[in-house]
Amino acid sequence: MVSTVPGAGELQPPDSLPQQRRLVTEIPGPRSRMLGARRSATVARAIPATIPAFIDRAGGGVVVDVDGNSLIDMGSGIAVTNVGNASPAVVAAVTEQVGRFTHTAFGVAPYEGYVAVCEALAAITPGNHEKRSLLLNSGAEAVENAVKIARVHTGRPAVVVVEHAFHGRTNLAMAMTAKATPYKRGFGPFAPEIYRVPTSYPFRDGLSGSAAAARATALIDSLVGAELTAAIVIEPIQGEGGFIVPAPGFLAGLADYAAQHGIVFIADEIQTGFARTGDWFAIEHESVTPDLVITAKGIAGGLPLSAVTGRAEIVDSVPPGGLGGTYSGNPLACAAALAVIEQIEKEDLRQRAIELGGIMSERLHALAGQFSEIGEVRGRGAMMAIELSHEGAPDAAFTSRVAAQCHARGVLVLTAGTDGNVLRFLPPLVMPDHLLQEAMDVLGESLAAAR
Numbered sequence: 001m002v003s004t005v006p007g008a009g010e011l012q013p014p015d016s017l018p019q020q021r022r023l024v025t026e027i028p029g030p031r032s033r034m035l036g037a038r039r040s041a042t043v044a045r046a047i048p049a050t051i052p053a054f055i056d057r058a059g060g061g062v063v064v065d066v067d068g069n070s071l072i073d074m075g076s077g078i079a080v081t082n083v084g085n086a087s088p089a090v091v092a093a094v095t096e097q098v099g100r101f102t103h104t105a106f107g108v109a110p111y112e113g114y115v116a117v118c119e120a121l122a123a124i125t126p127g128n129h130e131k132r133s134l135l136l137n138s139g140a141e142a143v144e145n146a147v148k149i150a151r152v153h154t155g156r157p158a159v160v161v162v163e164h165a166f167h168g169r170t171n172l173a174m175a176m177t178a179k180a181t182p183y184k185r186g187f188g189p190f191a192p193e194i195y196r197v198p199t200s201y202p203f204r205d206g207l208s209g210s211a212a213a214a215r216a217t218a219l220i221d222s223l224v225g226a227e228l229t230a231a232i233v234i235e236p237i238q239g240e241g242g243f244i245v246p247a248p249g250f251l252a253g254l255a256d257y258a259a260q261h262g263i264v265f266i267a268d269e270i271q272t273g274f275a276r277t278g279d280w281f282a283i284e285h286e287s288v289t290p291d292l293v294i295t296a297k298g299i300a301g302g303l304p305l306s307a308v309t310g311r312a313e314i315v316d317s318v319p320p321g322g323l324g325g326t327y328s329g330n331p332l333a334c335a336a337a338l339a340v341i342e343q344i345e346k347e348d349l350r351q352r353a354i355e356l357g358g359i360m361s362e363r364l365h366a367l368a369g370q371f372s373e374i375g376e377v378r379g380r381g382a383m384m385a386i387e388l389s390h391e392g393a394p395d396a397a398f399t400s401r402v403a404a405q406c407h408a409r410g411v412l413v414l415t416a417g418t419d420g421n422v423l424r425f426l427p428p429l430v431m432p433d434h435l436l437q438e439a440m441d442v443l444g445e446s447l448a449a450a451r
């Protein structure tokens, strides 16, 4: 049985959606509750559900549910719709492509869009060296491919990751991910030859970047052996782990160690990429040039696409036929990615990320002065978070209550953190100032109400 959403009649182009928070029912409203009941009867309960409202339309800085409630979007579908939901440029590019062809398999019958995306990635990723890219479907799939490449290039087995890391949900990516529940528990056995070392977490460890890097590399020497290490894989700012910004010099320290020992240094920029932090990629801020960069999420405005981009001599160490996938680099996703990259340039969304970050930083620091539960305000650009604790201990229960209060008031926020005590803010970069200010007002009310 296929049925349409009741009431989803008059369609407006998403860019003309009123940029406002407006509640016309409680959340979830009656139509969302009906869909929720259908969901429970048919969708696996393991699939997460951040908000109970079902979405009908979205654009700019809002998502509108099937009951007509307009929510401020502080999640961007987990840092995906950086250019805004249903961005008119993306819609136009995909619409044009869908009428020409939807799929040929690039490995069977190639097309220009794939090549153009690889050219664009070569231009915007750090470093002026010769680069090669391959396109894939999901972040986890790109992580797996980056590891495959590093192993072939080095002829070594070991992969080093850090505490609080999130790299995805497939078997290898899951082994690389730190948090057991819900990502790993019961899903073993895990892929071998993954080694975890401490990261730099200034709020908790108080270490300088160079001290944290020395601690990590000493452990690589003693636990693994540099000569057996194929790759160090790291998020320049940790996403699911809680928007942990390493102390300055930590990433450079790891990258220098990798370069000295012929280890492939891989930046997982899946959550941090595509203007989110004010640069194309977060690692640019640290003046580090990774050997490989992994991208996904923000790359294609919501169409499934990911990529591995890096030094030609490393990527091309894998012989023909060794990498690929039926849908990888789908032509609709490529058209979307090209539109996204052009929109980021044209609308100067890197600068906009810095502006949005400035507003959030000011408001969040003010809230930290009012609410002792806020232990730290951190992040970069339009990727900001607060870590919440009670008497020095992580307070996940309070964090969920604040998130639920925000949702009930029409602001979609996401939680994060190994201890579940981080609220993270990822507005679309096209969000108008007044909506962001209103979201921060609502956060203040929600913090008070959750006490």
Ligand SMILES: *Cc1c(COP(=O)(O)O)cnc(C)c1O
Binding pocket: 137, 138, 139, 140, 141, 143, 166, 167, 168, 169, 235, 239, 240, 268, 269, 270, 271, 296, 297
């Ligand atoms: C989301 C994410 C992944 C996994 O991407 P999927 O598309 O969900 O497979 C990997 N690494 C980071 C840093 C992420 O944020």
